[in-house]
Amino acid sequence: MRILVAGAGGLVGRAVTEHCLAQHDQIFSYTHETFDITDAASVRTTIEQVRPDAVINCAAWTDVDGCEIDSARAHAANANGPENLAKASRRCGAVLVTISTDYIFDGTKEGFYTQRDDPNPISVYGLSKLEGERRAQRALARTIAVRTGFVFGAGGRNFLSTVVERRRRGERLKTISDAWGTPTYAPHLAARMRELAERDLPGIFHVVNSGAGASYEEFALAALEAAGCDQTNLETVTMRSLNRRAPRSLKQSLMVFLPSSPPRCAIICLLF
Numbered sequence: 001m002r003i004l005v006a007g008a009g010g011l012v013g014r015a016v017t018e019h020c021l022a023q024h025d026q027i028f029s030y031t032h033e034t035f036d037i038t039d040a041a042s043v044r045t046t047i048e049q050v051r052p053d054a055v056i057n058c059a060a061w062t063d064v065d066g067c068e069i070d071s072a073r074a075h076a077a078n079a080n081g082p083e084n085l086a087k088a089s090r091r092c093g094a095v096l097v098t099i100s101t102d103y104i105f106d107g108t109k110e111g112f113y114t115q116r117d118d119p120n121p122i123s124v125y126g127l128s129k130l131e132g133e134r135r136a137q138r139a140l141a142r143t144i145a146v147r148t149g150f151v152f153g154a155g156g157r158n159f160l161s162t163v164v165e166r167r168r169r170g171e172r173l174k175t176i177s178d179a180w181g182t183p184t185y186a187p188h189l190a191a192r193m194r195e196l197a198e199r200d201l202p203g204i205f206h207v208v209n210s211g212a213g214a215s216y217e218e219f220a221l222a223a224l225e226a227a228g229c230d231q232t233n234l235e236t237v238t239m240r241s242l243n244r245r246a247p248r249s250l251k252q253s254l255m256v257f258l259p260s261s262p263p264r265c266a267i268i269c270l271l272f
Ligand SMILES: NC(=O)c1ccc[n+]([C@@H]2O[C@H](COP(=O)([O-])OP(=O)(O)OC[C@H]3O[C@@H](n4cnc5c(N)ncnc54)[C@H](OP(=O)(O)O)[C@@H]3O)[C@@H](O)[C@H]2O)c1
Pocket: 006, 007, 008, 009, 010, 011, 012, 013, 031, 032, 033, 035, 036, 037, 038, 057, 058, 059, 060, 061, 062, 077, 081, 099, 100, 101, 102, 129, 148, 149, 150, 151, 152, 156, 158
């Protein structure tokens, strides 16, 4: 396939690029510097030049606390951006895969969130991402919105690498024990996104690694163990005690229906 990747400098964008290259796709990967998804005209021009079969959008403003301060920037990147990509994809007959997040839910539900649950974002970031899903779907019926959470992987900064780096620097770590999510390995997510693009299945998909999920603390402990670091001397804290700017739900666990995939990999729910 000819695949255009937006946000290719980020954690997921790098994983998508690597995965698609390994599948021998023709890849056109753009970082923020070379392709700004908020610039509708340039998005249109680039997509018309590349004429991809699929556009995979990994670009977003992911600074959850920053989004509370600058909601205009959050909406430009996370809502207008996917819409711009969807409109341009429609013009050239491409399918669009755009990533969304567990932050669109408020975390008050008992159990896992599925596609049948109504979103209720409690932060600007969550609102802007939900708006992005909806605008993209309105602009292009072939939009595939992939919701995921707690993504980790090699390279760049993510929760896993931050925990390990800080421990190696000898820092005392605070770990949150009362907030949960579904850790998802970036290469697994990337593989599922490409698969969805290839199958051309429009809709909303929850794509996470299988399992019961984990608290930030459990995830940190597993990361330290995997990296061969000392797991002792952690300071257990609550989410609320960190006084972060953006409100965060305590439960961000996504789950899916009708697993159609190998158990070791991210599960996809297909709802028609
Ligand atoms: N990481 C997670 O745990 C997680 C969980 C759920 C959902 N997601 C979603 O997954 C997607 C990818 O996240 P990630 O973890 O890979 O985040 P990331 O590492 O922050 O990557 C996002 C990339 O998008 C770029 N970007 C920002 N604004 C842009 C714009 N206007 N035009 C083009 N590129 C832009 C950023 O570049 P600069 O840094 O140079 O601005 C960055 O390279 C996002 O949609 C995010 O909401 C992530």
